[in-house]
Amino acid sequence: MKRGHGDGGIDARGENTWRLRYRINGQRYTKTVQGTKSDARKALRKLLHSGDTGTHVEPDKITVTQWIERWIAVGAPGRSQKKAGRRTVERYSELMRCHVTPTLGSRRLQQIQAAEIDALYIALAAKLKPRTAHHVHVVLGACLATATRKGLLLANPMERVEQVPSPGESDHGVALDADALRKLIEGFRGSVLFPIVATAALTGARRNEILALRWIDFDAANKTLRIERAIEEIKAGRSFKAPKTERGTRTITIDDDLVALLTAEHEKHLRIMAGVSDVDTVNLSLIKLPEGALMFPSPAGELDLIRPRDPHAVTRGFVRRSRKLGFKGLRFHDLRGSHETALLDAGVPVHVVAERCGHDPAVLLRNYAKRTRKADTSAAAVIGSLSKGILG
Numbered sequence: 001m002k003r004g005h006g007d008g009g010i011d012a013r014g015e016n017t018w019r020l021r022y023r024i025n026g027q028r029y030t031k032t033v034q035g036t037k038s039d040a041r042k043a044l045r046k047l048l049h050s051g052d053t054g055t056h057v058e059p060d061k062i063t064v065t066q067w068i069e070r071w072i073a074v075g076a077p078g079r080s081q082k083k084a085g086r087r088t089v090e091r092y093s094e095l096m097r098c099h100v101t102p103t104l105g106s107r108r109l110q111q112i113q114a115a116e117i118d119a120l121y122i123a124l125a126a127k128l129k130p131r132t133a134h135h136v137h138v139v140l141g142a143c144l145a146t147a148t149r150k151g152l153l154l155a156n157p158m159e160r161v162e163q164v165p166s167p168g169e170s171d172h173g174v175a176l177d178a179d180a181l182r183k184l185i186e187g188f189r190g191s192v193l194f195p196i197v198a199t200a201a202l203t204g205a206r207r208n209e210i211l212a213l214r215w216i217d218f219d220a221a222n223k224t225l226r227i228e229r230a231i232e233e234i235k236a237g238r239s240f241k242a243p244k245t246e247r248g249t250r251t252i253t254i255d256d257d258l259v260a261l262l263t264a265e266h267e268k269h270l271r272i273m274a275g276v277s278d279v280d281t282v283n284l285s286l287i288k289l290p291e292g293a294l295m296f297p298s299p300a301g302e303l304d305l306i307r308p309r310d311p312h313a314v315t316r317g318f319v320r321r322s323r324k325l326g327f328k329g330l331r332f333h334d335l336r337g338s339h340e341t342a343l344l345d346a347g348v349p350v351h352v353v354a355e356r357c358g359h360d361p362a363v364l365l366r367n368y369a370k371r372t373r374k375a376d377t378s379a380a381a382v383i384g385s386l387s388k389g390i391l392g
Contacts, residue, residue, distance in 0.1 A: 008048060010040050020044050024051035029059055034113060050154060060152055064112060065105035067152070068096045071143050078142040081149075085241060086234045092139045099124060099136050109152060112144075114160035121163040130168035137165050173334040175341035180327075187325040193317050195265050196296050197335065199225075202258045204339035204357040206230065207332050209248075211309050212240050213295040215266055223259050225252045227358065231308050238308050248358040265295065269305060340364060 008022030013032060018040035020031045024047075033043045062070075075083025076092045084092065103120050104112065117140070124133045141158045148156040176184060185201055188194040199210050208230040217226040228249045232241040243249050254262075270284045271277070293305040315332050322330045336357065343353045354361040 008044055010037070010044060020047065022047055022051075024048075031059060032111070046154070055154070060108075060110055062109050062152070063105060064107050064109050065101045067109045067147055068101060068105075068143055071146055072096070076139075076142070077146055079145065085232065085244065087232050090234055095132075095136050095139050096143070099128070100140055109147060112157050114157045114162070117157060117161050118163040121161070121165055125163075125165060130166055133165035134167035173331055173337050174329070176327075176330075176334070176338040178342055181335075181338050181342065184322065184325060184327060184330075188321060191317075191321060192299060193314065193321070195261055196314060197318065198258060198261055199296075200332065200335040201339060203252050203254060204336050204343075204353075205252065206336060206358075207314060208232070208311055209243075211294075211296055211311055211314065215269070215289060215293050215295055218262055218266070218295065220259055220263055220266075223254050223256070225254055226250075227252060231311055233311065238310075240308070243358065245358070247355070247360065250355065250358050252356055262295065269293065273305075 008020060011019045011021070013019045016034055016036065018033050018035075018037065020033060020040065020043060022029055022031075022044060029047075031043070031047065033040055035043075071077075072089060072093045076089050077083055083089075100120070103123070104116060107116070121133065121137065124136060128136070144153065144156050144158050147153045181201055185194075185198050188197045191197075196210060199205065199213075200207065203210075203225060205225075205227055209227050212229045212231050213225065213227075217228070218224075219226070227243070229240045229242055230248075232239050267284060268278075269289060270287045271280075271282075273289060274282055274284065274287045276282050290305050294308060296309055297305045298307040298309045318332045319330070322328075340353055340357055340359075343356075344350065350361050350365060353359075354364045357364070
C-alpha cells in the first residue's frame with residue numbers, strides 16, 4: 001500500500017507482518033512490525049510524528065544480548081542513572097544470562113514486543129520462585145529503561161507488559177523478644193562468634209558491616225561505633241565497599257557492657273601482637289596494631305588482623321549453634337530485626353531507630369516493625385487504661 005511522497009508506505013511481508021518505509025529529514029528508513037494492518041498504520045503515523053517532534057529513533061540492529069552486555073559493562077545504571085555495586089552488577093548479569101538471554105537474546109532490541117516479555121514471564125513462573133521472577137522483571141525493566149533513555153527505543157515495551165511477576169509475600173524473618181535475645185547471646189558465650197553475635201544484637205548493624213569494623217571505628221571513651229563500610233564479595237575476591245546510601249554511614253552509641261566486651265577483644269589483639277599471654281604483665285599502651293586492623297579478622301591459620309573473615313562461615317556457625325540452643329530457623333539477619341523491633345516496642349521513635357540502623361523509616365516500618373506477643377500485650381494494656389471509665 002503506497003502513500004503520498006513523504007508519508008511512507010506499508011508492504012505486506014507475511015501473515016500479520018508488515019514492512020514500513022518512511023523518510024525523515026531526507027533519510028530513508030524501513031521497519032518491520034507485527035500485527036494487523038491497522039497496527040501497522042498506527043506504527044507508521046507514530047514514526048512520522050517522531051520525525052516531526054525530533055524524537056525519532058534510528059533503526060539499530062543491536063540484539064537484546066548485546067545491549068544487556070553493554071548495559072552491564074557500564075555498571076547497570078537504574079532510574080537514578082548511577083552505577084550499581086560490583087556484587088549487584090554480578091547478580092544482574094547472572095539473572096539476565098540465565099533467564100532472559102536464552103529466550104530473547106537473539107532478538108533485535110528494537111523489535112522486542114510486550115507479548116514476548118509476557119511469554120517469558122509465564123515460562124519463568126513455572127520454574128522460579130516468585131521473588132526471583134520478580135527480580136528478573138525489575139532488572140530487565142531497568143535495562144530496557146536505560147535503552148529508552150539512551151534513544152535506542154522509542155517506547156519501552158515494559159510499559160505494556162501484563163504478566164508482571166508478583167514478588168509474593170516477603171520473608172522478614174523472626175523478631176526475638178528481649179528474654180529470647182538474651183538467652184541467645186548467652187548461649188554463644190565461650191564461642192569465637194560471641195563478640196560478633198553480641199555486637200549484631202546490641203547495635204542492629206548488618207553482618208557485613210560488623211565484619212568490616214576496624215579498631216579505629218571504636219571509641220571506648222565516647223561509647224560509639226562508626227559504621228562507614230562493609231565487606232563485599234565478588235568473583236574476584238573479598239573487599240570493602242562504602243554503604244549504598246548516605247544513611248548507611250552512621251555513628252552508633254553503644255552500652256557499657258558492649259564497650260567492655262570490645263575493649264577486652266582489643267586487649268586480646270594487643271597481646272597477640274606483643275606475643276604475651278593473658279597473665280603476663282606488660283604495658284599494652286606501647287603496642288601498636290597494624291593500620292586498618294579489623295575488630296573481627298579471619299581466624300584461618302595464623303591470625304592476620306587485616307584479613308576479613310568469611311561472612312558465609314559466620315552465618316553457618318551462627319545457624320549451627322542457634323539450632324542447638326533451640327532457635328531453629330533463626331538467621332543471622334534476624335538479630336538486626338530483633339534489635340530494631342525491641343527498640344520500637346520500647347517506644348523509641350521510628351526516625352531514631354532508622355537513623356541508628358541506617359534505614360529508611362518507611363522501609364523500617366514495612367519490614368521490621370513486627371509485633372511480638374509481649375508488645376501486643378503491652379499495646380492492649382495501654383488501650384485498656386484509656387478505656388477505663390468509657391466502657392462498661
